[in-house]
Amino acid sequence: MMGSENHGFEEAHLFASREEMESLILDEPWNGKSFADYHSAMSSSLADTHHPLSPPTVVVEPGDDPLLSSSPRFRDRRNPNLSDNSFVEPPSYADVIFSPLGDENPDSNGVESLSPDSVKSGNLSRSASSSSDYLKITVSNPVKEQETTNSLVPGGNTYVTYLITTRTNMPDFGGSEFSVRRRFRDVVTLADRLSESYRGFFVPPRPDKSVVESQVMQKQEFVEQRRVALEKYLCRLAAHPVIKKSEELKVFLQAWGKLPLPTTTDVASRMLDGAVKLPKQLFGESANVVAPHEVVQPAKGGRDLLRIFKELKQSVSNDWGGSKPSVVEEDKEFLEKKDKLQDLEQQLSNASQQAESIVKAQQDIGETMGELGLAFIKLTKFETEEAVFNCQRMRAADMKRVATAAVKASRFYRESNAQTVKHLDTLHEYLGLMLAVHGAFSDRSSALLTVQTLLSELSSLHSKAEKLEAASSKIFGGDKSRIRRAEELKETIKATEDAKYIAVREYERIKENNRSELERLDRERHNDFLAMMKGFVVNQVGYAEKMANVWAKVAEETSMYAKERS
């Protein structure tokens, strides 16, 4: 008894501090020795000549608390002890998964975001390295600045600016690396201008405006969230084959000082302008034909209230009127695609939700496994310290094996989950893209509405002209005012014809944009989803293999208990 007590004291020094115990001891220096120890321990239960725990080699990984750190760590990669199996392993996915898909370092500010760009870049579809359209954007360094002019709020207003850094080899930019500072308002302007210029395209939606109070605006977390969102958004723009070459984006990324894009005026003032125009239009004092440059823009939100009314009337007659308008959405293929996309969106939303639930479940199981491991570590320490009998030490050793494996497994769950999040994020991305698709489709329908409205107008103008003709032919010579009106009408018809021509052209253009975008969507979606599935699966396989190895080892080390039983 005395002998074993001495040993007990020795061990107490091994696990002197709770911190040491809890900063994980991943090393298992007694690998090959364990069996021999057990057998001798079992045979001589009282006279313990053999110390079941071999000479102490406590390896404490500095600052490596398995449960407190939340960021995934790849230190294991460099820990030689991890692949400490005595048998040769066949090549497995356990090794493959360590090739990172994206930057793993959460501390650097220039984190490559989870954009389709970064997901795709490692895989099949497009490698931009050969062609000269590489465009990488990072958002960093948020800074609080003071509003200098036109401050409505006394005492000044503060806002946040972000550093937008671009790296590119596109010739248009005339430079390979440059930075500007922009505020969120500038991003809104950019987004609005893009949606005007690129009707029919799947223009990525910008981050939300977030109506929050100024105090929250300045909180670190909010700013960080916004920074991430901005970076994602700009990267998506850069990934779009057409938009990446846009003037608007170029100016946003490169032009120093104030953003030289027409700013978004608020709706109220636009409506005000429109309201001013309306009486003039009604009383025929100004041309009530849509100017050609306005035709290419939707009426809603525009200054032309009259146009809004007309198009509204048209859309009502489309829906409820007896006769079909002369131009309708005939493209069957398009309509089919539209329905399919609606279905897709629904399924994506559902899948995206379930993906989140998997991530949560994996996170939870990892946490609980870790807690279990810690509880066993405490037990191990306790049994070792209080050991009176040798069998207690054996039990402590067994518990330690389980504890170590549990903590390792917990880590694996966490790491695996970090990757899973990245892969399944593709679902979220495409869900977000659906918004852009909606935008493109509504561009199309509003352009169509404009065409239909103009056509209706033309036909009513023509019938007015006809009536005027008929009336004036009855009266010999005709009077001056009637002639004047006929002339005016002719001009109006001509202007409306011009507008219609442009509107039809615009509509066709948008249709073509829709078509090419849909093709691109199908192609890229196919590739991205396959890459997602592959990535997800490879990751699962790799980590499952790792966990299997860890547990198999424990099973082997405790196999003598099973043999005895049988």
Next chain:
Amino acid sequence: MAMITTQRSVSGSSQNPKSPSAPFLFVSVTDPVKLGNGVQAYISYRVITKTNLPEYQGPEKIVIRRYSDFVWLRDRLFERYKGIFIPPIPEKSAVEKFRFSAEFIEMRRQALDIFVNRIASHPQLQKSEELRTFLQVEEETMEAARSQETGIFKKKPSDLMQIFKDVQNKVSDVVLGKEKPVEESNPEYEKLKHYIFELEDHLAEAQKHAFRLVKRHRELGQSLSDFGKAIKLLGACEGQSLGKAFSELGAKSEMLSSKLQKEAHNLLMNFEEPLKDYVRAVQSIKATIAERASAFRQQCELAETIKLKEINLDRLMLTRSDRVGEAELEYKELKAESEEATQRFETIVRLMNEEIVRFQEQKTYDMGFTFHEFAKGQAKLANDIAAAWRSLLPKLEACSSSHA
């Protein structure tokens, strides 16, 4: 001497004795059946005894027992064999509606089977009359025995007296300001007590996490199932090769969901239950510790009382009082009682020393086996998961190449 059967001998399995005439006693608790209606409903079990011991009737005997019969057995043994760590029984269910769930019934059956087998393999307990009664008598007799010993009538008259005396002493102690009960001053024993109490806390924590782990497996299983369904729907929407890939992924996910549910059940029965059982065993030891403390107190009190009586007797003798005879008689009785109490206490101490050795060895073994099964289960699950996902990869490869 019966062979030591291991605690989880599978119901009905027989270990071959070393020689045909070696004594053996095998018990199994099987076939839970719900009887009765409504609030009165309960579960009955078949208890099968296979033995060649002369005290038992025939090579095989089957009786029907219910949970409260097992409780009776435990209580009787605890009363009679002070100092021995009586094997623990599973708790009553706190939640009413859980009482008849298949899982609970199976867990309880397993635990009761282990309980009886532990008694049957304990060198002293296996010889007890209580065990024989439990394993042999008809249900009516069992019921009679059970209802007889409820409440205060459990105690024999002398015990009742002792209870009153204890209460008396406690009151006087409090009055006299001696609130702290007398305790042994045995450093080794102190260490043991401290060990037992702290061990319970540690084990309870481990068991708590083990239980949570079971839940987590179930939750992961559920989310895999939901995910699988959603992905399949997505696949149906996509169609063609991509759609096919999605539906294969979804199918695998659903398949793995059921593997997770299986492992959750396995964990519950073969990992969490043994840990709970360990906690119960420690609690049983605590009860024995209390018994020892009580025996010690009795011994001390009697010793005190004797001293007083001695002094009184001497005084009476000196004064040649006619109450000397009476006092002498009382003194003799007390002396006998005191010896008895000392005997009782020393027996408890002796038994406990043996029991603690037995307990530690048994637990190392039990836990070793439990850990082995735990690791095996987790390894198998992980391998199944890896294999399932791995089988998808060639199909995914085929998809991308066909599209390109």
